[in-house]
Amino acid sequence: MNIVKEHITEKEESLILTNQRAIFWEGKNALILSDLHVGKAAHFRKHGIPIPDEVFKNDLDRLEGLIRYFKAEQLIVVGDLFHAEANTNMQYFVNWKRQFQSLEMTLVKGNHDRLSEFWTSKLQLKMVSRLEMKPYLLLHDPDEEHTHSFTIAGHIHPGVLIKGKGRQKYKMPCYILYNRGLILPAFSNFTGLNSRFKRKDAVYYAFTESEFFRF
Numbered sequence: 001m002n003i004v005k006e007h008i009t010e011k012e013e014s015l016i017l018t019n020q021r022a023i024f025w026e027g028k029n030a031l032i033l034s035d036l037h038v039g040k041a042a043h044f045r046k047h048g049i050p051i052p053d054e055v056f057k058n059d060l061d062r063l064e065g066l067i068r069y070f071k072a073e074q075l076i077v078v079g080d081l082f083h084a085e086a087n088t089n090m091q092y093f094v095n096w097k098r099q100f101q102s103l104e105m106t107l108v109k110g111n112h113d114r115l116s117e118f119w120t121s122k123l124q125l126k127m128v129s130r131l132e133m134k135p136y137l138l139l140h141d142p143d144e145e146h147t148h149s150f151t152i153a154g155h156i157h158p159g160v161l162i163k164g165k166g167r168q169k170y171k172m173p174c175y176i177l178y179n180r181g182l183i184l185p186a187f188s189n190f191t192g193l194n195s196r197f198k199r200k201d202a203v204y205y206a207f208t209e210s211e212f213f214r215f
Helices: 040-046 056-070 088-100 115-120
Strands: 005-010 011-019 023-027 030-033 074-077 104-108 124-130 131-133 136-138 150-153 159-163 169-178 181-183 204-209 211-213
Touching: 023 204, 056 088, 056 136, 115 124, 159 204
Parallel strands: 030 074, 074 104, 104 124, 136 150, 150 181
Antiparallel strands: 005 011, 011 023, 023 030, 131 136, 159 169, 169 181, 169 204, 204 211
């Protein structure tokens, strides 16, 4: 796994954007991501769409690599850690999590996070509706108004559309940085990219496996 980094400073705190769809907050030794959607592959199979488990397992391989690379002490998911009802992917995730017994894990509840306390307990997971970690407010939906806080959020699955030669078009996932917040890309590769979400006051940090592009 190739980790490419883009350093930014917001509210006098250092944040590292990575091309692996997560950021690292150096001051808190925390890895922050959004929209992992554990259980999505199994949910699709249950409804007759043959999505292989490798899609889900590859996401967890990337996450494991990031935790070990940064030596993170905290993992914070700003919504949609889970996708749907409990299924076989859930138990796999519980088993995967056991290798990080000392990792403090917090979920800022998203619109898909509807699992019972049974599963959050098995994961030793703290779940909150929003998380204030000064100078930031972490939440799932960036559309909520918090005029006095710099927010870190997800939910949008942001992407940018790049026009190539002729009729060629390329989509890349991105981070969106604006005056009051930062929107994270969806961590899972098994998500679409929303290139229609626009902010005039924003800087877009798009990325590939090898580099960042700023728009």
